[in-house]
Amino acid sequence: MSDSLLGPMFGTPGGDALLAALLETEAALARAQARYGVIPAAAAETIAACCRPGSYDAAELGRRAVRHASMVVPLVAELRARAGDAGRYVHQGATSQDVVDTALSLVAARRLDAIGTDLAAVADALAALADDHRATVQIGRTLLQQALPTTFGLVCAGWLVGVDEARAGLSRVRAERLAVQLGGPVGTVADLGGYGVVEAVAADLGLAAPVLPWHTTRNRVAELAAALGIAAGALATVALDVALLSQGEVGELAEADPGGSSAMPHKRNPARAVLVTACAHRAPGLVATILAAQPQEYQRAAGRWQAEWPVLTDLLGTAGAAAGHARAMLTGLRVDTDRMRANAAAAPAPDVGGLVDRALRNHREQP
Amino acid sequence: MSDSLLGPMFGTPGGDALLAALLETEAALARAQARYGVIPAAAAETIAACCRPGSYDAAELGRRAVRHASMVVPLVAELRARAGDAGRYVHQGATSQDVVDTALSLVAARRLDAIGTDLAAVADALAALADDHRATVQIGRTLLQQALPTTFGLVCAGWLVGVDEARAGLSRVRAERLAVQLGGPVGTVADLGGYGVVEAVAADLGLAAPVLPWHTTRNRVAELAAALGIAAGALATVALDVALLSQGEVGELAEADPGGSSAMPHKRNPARAVLVTACAHRAPGLVATILAAQPQEYQRAAGRWQAEWPVLTDLLGTAGAAAGHARAMLTGLRVDTDRMRANAAAAPAPDVGGLVDRALRNHREQP
Amino acid sequence: MSDSLLGPMFGTPGGDALLAALLETEAALARAQARYGVIPAAAAETIAACCRPGSYDAAELGRRAVRHASMVVPLVAELRARAGDAGRYVHQGATSQDVVDTALSLVAARRLDAIGTDLAAVADALAALADDHRATVQIGRTLLQQALPTTFGLVCAGWLVGVDEARAGLSRVRAERLAVQLGGPVGTVADLGGYGVVEAVAADLGLAAPVLPWHTTRNRVAELAAALGIAAGALATVALDVALLSQGEVGELAEADPGGSSAMPHKRNPARAVLVTACAHRAPGLVATILAAQPQEYQRAAGRWQAEWPVLTDLLGTAGAAAGHARAMLTGLRVDTDRMRANAAAAPAPDVGGLVDRALRNHREQP
Amino acid sequence: MSDSLLGPMFGTPGGDALLAALLETEAALARAQARYGVIPAAAAETIAACCRPGSYDAAELGRRAVRHASMVVPLVAELRARAGDAGRYVHQGATSQDVVDTALSLVAARRLDAIGTDLAAVADALAALADDHRATVQIGRTLLQQALPTTFGLVCAGWLVGVDEARAGLSRVRAERLAVQLGGPVGTVADLGGYGVVEAVAADLGLAAPVLPWHTTRNRVAELAAALGIAAGALATVALDVALLSQGEVGELAEADPGGSSAMPHKRNPARAVLVTACAHRAPGLVATILAAQPQEYQRAAGRWQAEWPVLTDLLGTAGAAAGHARAMLTGLRVDTDRMRANAAAAPAPDVGGLVDRALRNHREQP
Secondary structure (H helix, E strand, O other), X not given: OOHHHHOOOXXXXXXXXXXXXXXXXXXXXXXHHHHOOOOXXXXXXXXXXXXXXXXXXXXXXXXHHHHHOOOHHHHHHHHHHHHHHHHHHXXXXXXXXXXHHHHHHHHHHHHHHHHHHHXXXXXXXXXXXXXXXXXOEEEEEEOOEEEEEEEHHHHHHHHHHHHHHHHHHHHHHHHXXXXXXXXXXXXXXXXXOOHHHHHHHHHHHOOEOOOOOOOOEOHHHHHHHHHHHHXXXXXXXXXXXXXXXXOOOOOOEEOOOOEOOOOOOOOOEOHHHHHHHHHHHOHHHHHHHHHHOOEOOOOEOOOHHHHHHHHHHHXXXXXXXXXXXXXXXXXXXXXXXXXXHHHOOOOOOOXXXXXXXXXXXXXXXXX | OOHHHHOOOEOEHHHHHHHHHHHHHHHHHHHHHHHOOOOOHHHHHHHHHOOOHHHOOHHHHHHHHHHHOOOHHHHXXXXXXXXXXXXXXXXXOOOHHHHHHHHHHHHHHHHHHHHHHHHHHHXXXXXXXXXXXOOOEEEEEEXXXXXXEEEHHHHHHHHHHHHHHHHHHHHHHHHHHOEOOOOOOOOOOXXXXXXXXXXXXXXXXXXXXXXXXOOOEOHHHHHHHHHHHHHHHHHHHHHHHHHHHOOOOOOOXXXXXXXXXXXXXXXXXXXXXXXXXXXXXXXXXXXXXXXXOOEOOOOEOOOHHHHHHHHHHHHHHHHHHHHHHHHHHHOOOEEOHHHHHHHOOOOOOOOOHHHHHHHHHHHHOOO | OOHHHHOOOEOEHHHHHHHHHHHHHHHHHHHHHHHOOOOOXXXXXXXXXXXXXXXXXXXXXXXXXXXXXXXXXXXXXXXXXXXXXXXXXXXXXXXHHHHHHXXXXXXXXXXXXXXXXXXXXXXXXXXXXXXXXXXXXXXXXXXXEEEEEEEHHHHHHHHHHHHHHHHHHHHHHHHHHOEOOOOOOOOOOOOOOOHHHHHHHHHHHOOEOOOOOOOOEOHHHHHHHHHHHHHHHHHHHXXXXXXXXXXXXXXXXXXXXXXXXXXXXXXXEOHHHHXXXXXXXXXXXXXXXXXXXXXXXXXXXXXXXXXXXXHHHHHHHHHHHHHHXXXXXXXXXXXXXXXXXXXXXXXXXXOOXXXXXXXXXXXXOOO | OOHHHHOOOEOEHHHHHHHHHHHHHHHXXXXXXXXXXXXXXXXHHHHHHOOOHHHOOHHHHHHHHHHHOOOHHHHHHHHHHHHHHHHHHOOOOOXXXXXXXXXXXXXXXXXXXXXXXXXXXXXXXXXXXXXXXXXXXXXXXXXXXXXXXXXXXXXXXXXXHHHHHHHHHHHHHHHHHOEOOOOOOOOOOOOXXXXXXXXXXXXXXXXXXXXXXXXXXXXXXXXXXXXXXXXXXXXXXXXXXXXXXXXXXXXXXXXXXXXXXXXXOOOOEOHHHHHHHHHHHOHHHHHHHHHHOOEOOOOEOOOHXXXXXXXXXXXXXXXXXXXXXXXXXXXXXXXXXXXXXXXXXXXXXXOOHHHHHHHHHHHHOOO
């Protein structure tokens, strides 16, 4: 198994996050099964104690994973060996896809939390700009041509609504759609100890409990991908306009820390806007790949499930990078209100305070 | 303007639905402006009376639209001419994108309603199968290989959850995200008569009222596309398994009305499953195209907005066709329980009634 | 079978082209089989005489096609009925996919010929601009910022190379990859009369003869799609820059027939550039859909083949529309050399005549 | 600059290949400029001697690259420092995109060479199977249903043609389309020393010399991506059928080293076919992303160029992994001719030797 299939393998930064999540999942499963009397409480304690990721040689586990064409088989073997007599209670009733899917949900959950922080900062920055510039006249442009006056605050309010709507979508996915996966080899939950165990693992890990095992019901993965794609698009919308408004010929905006050029010191490149654009550009194709992987065969897919993990890794990474760059792009963004007024031929600013307030109110109502 | 750009043009079935929706939008705008005293009540009545689509020569309007590179300009001109003295109150304060986006939301709303009916029938059929076959043993298969026993009812319950989750996503988009668009040339709402007019048009047309005009804030369109893509994927998941289980060598399912072959009368083609698969296959690429169109320039895009309408038309059409074929595929689906038992080597059915009930309960809770 | 699956159905413009191509294919097959003594020469003459598309009621055939879930079955039945005693020699040894794939190759061939004409005009226009403006100074821009001087002629030469390379790709596909399909139900060519018949049909229709039947070897379709996608991209590259250079703040280019605005008569919209951009935007998702359809099952696919026809129709349509709009965009394009000089701060033009000549020479060498 | 944007950064395996290629490019440029008298011969020797990648601390250079938001700026600075007096002749007249694009062409060229080796082995294996089983009867299947007899050799011949056509496409791209990039900041080749330098660098590095600099003429990149996507599709076509024919209920093929299952020792998973499918599944979305990046602004893009490198890295990786897995899948593939005969109801094998020979002849004619 090539690591280009598996995505980041143990021993790389992305892979180590997965390794930690796999171990967390095994520990949570053991604890839940102990609570329901499926395995002895002492065994669960021993297993959980063996699940500290720092004590594993990630690179060596990665090599074994590639050799076994499975991330889970060598990890469970190692965990069983460490747990001694409790080893036979490790991974009880579970199948490899159970722990991989649960671990991916965990990894995604943490990435979404981090992305959410950056997106909140982006939204707050846009809200401040909208408020400050609610009466700063700017010429509106349609089809790249000057049209009629608007205000820069209203423009920022429009960007803000897009980012806030994207945040709402990600929050919903985080809370409701990132779920544990526990069903056993063909999804009957037979040897796991009942649905209560599934719910206990979910509560333990801070994930949702699904209606049924979702081994080949991949709506959840598709919804995660779509929400990330839409968030990248909302950020790219802002970056596109920032780059256009930073054109020398327009001159209304400039990044605080523009990328320079050794050969051309007069240039003020919209460096962060370019990076947001580049990161976001990758998202639609990745989303389509996840959507095309939705139909999966029988009780475990023969290829499309295996394709999900590297694609989701890329998507979480590129959407996250877009959010980080967008935050930096807006930090200290220079607004040249004189140039805006001049480009608008000194037209009076239209009264759009009410519209701006609608966007700010909507922003404050975000969770 | 080529009609391959615009998508279905007036004078074709898809285009006529758009024409009707454009006229409905103009009528609703006039009524709302009359209510707020922006235009005379009598003018609104005259305008609304002139907005019956049947009285227009759609093909001729289509030709004019192509000539003017605009669907709205010649339509408004014609409407003004018909309205006589009330003509000067037509389309007041609106811009072309306002009425096009609103009309597209209306067209999408009606298509979603129709798709929702087919999807509900699909879900009901799956719920009945899940209930009837909760104890019908079937061999579970992973990586296309026989694994351990499950029941056909649980398999149907898994399909059902996917379809119900997709329905929930479409319902949310229908209720909250299909919105009127009203902002005027650069989105300031300046000459429309205030935000109350926007809300009145929304109420009149059964659409949501947006926080702000969304001329270049395209999250709504992206969310619609994503929900359609996920629904197509949920249907394709069922169709993939129906086709596989209908293989002669497996023999567990057969469509009631299989496609035949003149040359090979013994064949029982899974004709509807093939059609669902074909329709759904088109969705991910269309969704990606909509997502890639999300970043739009300034106050009106220079190309990506114009690309949305034909793509959305295709996506609504292909997802809708998938739903229709899926409904037909399940109608009278023949389940060969003897063959299922034989393929499972007569193993006893696992007890999965509790899981099936979870899916049925979730199904009943769908709106 | 929904016509949204099949793409344009008989009785619509796109569908009628397919109907004519299907009839041409049946006629060519009969002639070739007569030449090889597989069927009587008189029968072939009768069959060919019955294959004039104008004599068929396309709309009625379209209705029957939908009812039979096949475009070919009712058409062959009608053709057999018309041919009387020769009817039993119609479609001999062929399978439905044979004639559909051959007809699609024919339709594509004619569309490529038409697109090639528009692309040649686009390239000629760019070559003239490159030649005329080889010494017209223009400021080069990187990351949307002014950088160092170049000439507008060299910029046009770069566009020209892209368009010429795209033309070369389409020419190769047209000559070598659009092929007849003839193999019979499972591709053994058994009852068609030998491979000589395949080659004769290919020569008759002006298509390539394949190594083997390609029912589920879809490289040819994928190569066609890719070449169309790349051509759309080459055109969009020009359109993107034309739109940017037409910004009021830049003012270096203007379309001869800019789209206007009733509300804002001062605007000079880059209307054709916008249309090229919109048309080209649809291509990548359609190409991906064709590529994803490449893996097809066994001797006839269960869904992905059926998805190809509407997607290819859209792709040929949107790439063709992009070429037509690009041609119009360049016709009479106004180049404001004063503004170029001013934007370049009156810097001297660099000597790039040699580079321009390289592009012009490459252009003249295109077939 | 996030490394999720840049793709594999120096200090990781993929990034180190790029680092080596960047240094090779700088060395080749110096040598070519020396040959044309642009820089002193001794300086070129010194520079080339400083370009051994092993002597650089890749991880540290990677950190500096991220800090400078450029892979090239800190590398050139380091190279200049090492070259002492010759340092001022480093990178003369070049721009960052010149060396990055050239290095990417080099990296791609080597990956294509390696992929070509695996694809040749795949094709040879298929040719041997086609030859051996030209008369082994197998039931042809259409729409997943048994249809009429063919032979397994003809089926393999069909797969072979697809793989050989894909190889031809990659060979053409390797020979003609992977090119050096040298144009300087806005593509005028001004300070590089003339077009002879460009051609000398191309000859030195084994790459093509372009008609013009292609900073924003990205056909070459799009053609590379398309050829990789088509190759992945050709491999996935084989893998799809291998997986289907390996179903227990069909039983005609089995991989020599099937993936097992600890819980279910009777299973014989088509492990490599699954991996080929998974790897190939990622390709269409990546190709679409490259195609969508084709339109780039002015003389250097503001986002879409920057998105290419990680996407191409993924595409080369996933197509390469698909080729490697396909080779392993076919090595020792077990063909159960008894089962094939039984599934075909002992029908006689059709005579398709002539068709098989056509495919074998085509295979032998591949370069």
